[in-house]
Amino acid sequence: MITVSEWIVLLGMVLSFALVVLLIRKRVNFGISLLLGSVLLSFFSLAAVSIDSVFFAFLKATIYDVNAGVFVWDTVELAVLMTLIFMLASLMQDTGAIAQLIDSLRLLFNKGGTIAVIPAIYGLMPVPGGALFSAPAVEEEGESFNLSISEKNFFNVWFRHIWFPIYPISSSILIMADLASLNMYLLIAVNSVAFFVMILIGYVLLAWKTDMLHRHNRKERDRLNQSKRNKSKRDLSGLLFLIPPLLPLAFSVLEYVGIPLFTAFSIGVFASIVLLYLMAKVPWFRYKKFIKEAATWKLIAVIAGIMIFREIFEVSGVNLSIYSLLEQLPFTPLVVIIIFPLILGLLTGYLLSGITLSYVLLEPLFFSVDLCTVGLVSILFMSGFVGYLISPIHLCNVLSSEYLKTDTTRMYPLYIPASVVVLIVQLAFVVLFIR
Template identity: 25%
Template sequence: MVWELIVVAVSIVVLLTLVRLRVSVGIALIVEGVLIIVLMNPLLLPNVFLQTLMNERTVSLVLASFSISILVELYSLTRMINGLSEGLLGYVRRPTLIIAIVPAIMGLLPIAGGALMSAPVVASVGSAIGLGTTLMAFLNVWFRHTIFLIYPMSQVLITAAVLTGHSVIELAMYQVPIMVLMMLTGLYVTRRNGKPISKSGSLVFRESSLKDVVTFLSPILGSIVVALIARQVLDTLGYYSDYSVAVGGFFGVALITYLSFKKSEEHVSLIKFFTALRSDRVMNMVLSSFGAMLIYYAMINTGISSSIGVIISGSKFPVVITEILLPSVMSLISGSPIVGVTSSVPLLASLKTFSLGDASLIYLSAFLSYVASPVHLCLVFTVQYFKENLFKVYKYLIPAIVLTFAIAISYYYLVL
C-alpha cells in the first residue's frame, strides 16, 4: 500500500511540474493518467484507455465541454460578451455583485468545467474595475461553487445525503451558513482589490433594460434551461441523462449564431465558426475532459482509490480527523467530490453512526478539497481561459478554503 501512496505523490508532482512549465493542462492530465497506470500495472494501459474512450460519462463530458467552449469562443468573437457586460453594468450598476451573481447562477448547471461559461463576464467586468487576471480566475471559481454547495439537484449532495441517512434538504440547509461565508469572503476580496467606481475610467454605465440583459444572456440561460429539460426527457426515455448538457450547449451555439445577426455587427460567419473550432482553448478543454476521466478510471482500475481509503480509515487518528482527512484526500487526488464521498462513507460507516454534523463535515471536506484540486476542471478551464498560472491562483484560493474550513469546523462543533 505504500507503493500506491508513492505513485499518487509522484503523479501529482509531475502534473504540477508540467503545469508550472506551462505545458497544456489537458496534456498534463493525460500524462498523469498514463503515469499512474504505467507505475501500477502497465498491462492495464490499453484497457483503461479503451474504457475511458468508450464510457458514456467520458463521451458526454467531452461533448459538453466542446459545445460550451465553442459557445464561449463565439461570445468573444461576436463581441456579444461586451453587450452582456454593458447590459449588466447598466441594469445592476454594481460590478461586484455581477462578478458574484453570474458565476453563482452558472453553478446551477451541474457540468464539470462549467465555470468556463461565466469566465468571459467576470473577465469583462473585472477588467473594468481594475482586477488582475489571477484574482478574476480565483473569483470565477470561488463564486461558482457558492450556491452549488447547497444545490439540491447536485449529484454530490444527493449521494452524500443518501449514504449518510439524511434528507437532501436537511443536509443542504445545514450548509447555508457556510455558503453565506463563502459569498462574503469573495465579496470582501473583490471590494478590497477593485478600484472605486469613480476611478475606473473604463466603466461606463449605459442605460439598460432587463430585456437587454436577458437577450444577451439568453444563449447561456437557454443552455441551462434546455439542459435541465433534456435531462428529464432523457431520463424518461431511459437514455444516459448527462448528454443533456451537450444538448444545452449546442442549443446555446445555435441561439448565439441567430442573435449575432440581430444584436451584433460581428456575425457568426463560417470563418468565425472555424476560428472557434481551431482555438487552442477549445482543444485544451476537450483534452482536459478526457484527461480527467483517464485519471478517474486509472485510480479505480489500479486499486489506488480503495488502497488509500483503507490506509486512512485504518489509521489511529480520531474519528473526526478521519472524517475530514479521508474525503479530502480522495477528492483532491481525483478532482471529483463524488469520489471523495462514495469512497469514504462506506469505510467510515464502520466507525460510527453519522449525525447530521458528521454528514456535513464529510460532505464539506470532499467539496472544498475538490475546489482546490489541480485536476478540478472548473479550476483547470478557468486558469486556461485567463492564461494564468495555477500557483498564482492558489495564493488566493488556498487561504480562502482554509478560512472557510476553519470556521466550518467551529460551526459544526457549536451546532453538534
C-alpha cells in the same frame, strides 16, 4: 499494516500528482500533463494489479469497457459537450454579446458586483465545466478593475461554486443524503453555514480587490461607468444574452424521454450557438470565422486525460492504500473523517466520487465519534468539497484557467486560504452546535 505494494502505489500517486502540477506550471497542455501523470501512476500500479487491468482501465476511460463488453461513450460525450461550451463562451465574447450583457448588469449591480453575479447565475446550471460560461464575462468586467488573471480566475470559480453545499438538485447532495438515510433538507440546513461563509469571503475579497487596489483611479472609473449608464438610458436589453448560456437547462428535460443528460446538454448548447447567431446579428461569414477560431483540440485532450487519470486512480486501489495509511497514524476517527475526503477530492477532482467513496469507507467510524449523523455527513461532504474545489484537476478550474490562459495553481494564494476558512468554520459549527 500497509503492504509493500500499497507503499509503491502511494509513492506512484504522489509522484504522478507532482508531475502533473509541475507540467502545468511549465505551461504544458493540461490534458497531456494528465496523460503523462496517468502513465506514471500506471507504472507504479503494476505493483498491485496486473498489466491487463491497467490496459482495460485505459480502454474503459476512453471508449470500451472490456469487462462489461460494451462501448462507453461518457468520455466522448463529455469532450463534445465541453468543446461546444468553450465555443459558445468564445462566440459570446467575439460577437460582443458579453459586452452588452455586462453593460446591462452594471445598471443593476455596481462596484464590480457583476463579477460575482454572473458566475453565481451560471452556477445554478449543473453541468461539468460550467465555469466556462461565465469566464468571458468575468474576464471583461475584471479588466475594468485591473484585476490580475489569477484574481479573475479565482472569482469566476469561487462564485460559481457557492451553491454546491446547499443545491437541492445537485447529484452530490441527493446521493449523499440517500446513502446516509438523511432528510436532504436537514443536510442542506447544516451545510448552509458554509454557503453563507463562501458568500461573505467572496464579498470581502471582491470588495478588497476592486476598491483598495485602484483607489488612485477610482474617480476616473466612476466617470466612465456613469458615462456608460447615461449612454444606455437604462437599456436592459443586454440581459437577453443570458438566454443562450441558460438555454441548455431547458433541454435537460430530454433526460426523461431516454436521452442521456450529456447528450441533452450538448443539443442545448448547439441550439444556443444557433440562437446566439440570430441574436447577435453578425454576418454569417464572420460568425463562421469565429466558430473556426473557437474550435480546439485541447479540451478533447483535457477530458481524455481527466477520465484516464480517474480510472487508473480507481483500478490501482490507491484510495484503499490512503485509508490504510490513515488507519496506521495516531489520528482520532474525527480527524480521519476530515482528512480522507479532503485527499480524495483533491486527487480525483470529482466531488461525487470523492464523497461517496469516503462515506462507504468511513461510515463504520461514525459510531466512534460523539456527533450526530447529519453533522458527520456534513463534515465529510464539506471536506470532500474543499478538496475538490481546489484540485488542479477539477474540471471548472481547468477550463476556466484554459480560457483565461493561466493555471489553477496561480490562484492558490487566494483560493487555498479562503477554502480552508470555509472548512474550519463549518467544522466549528458542527462540533459546537450539531451533536
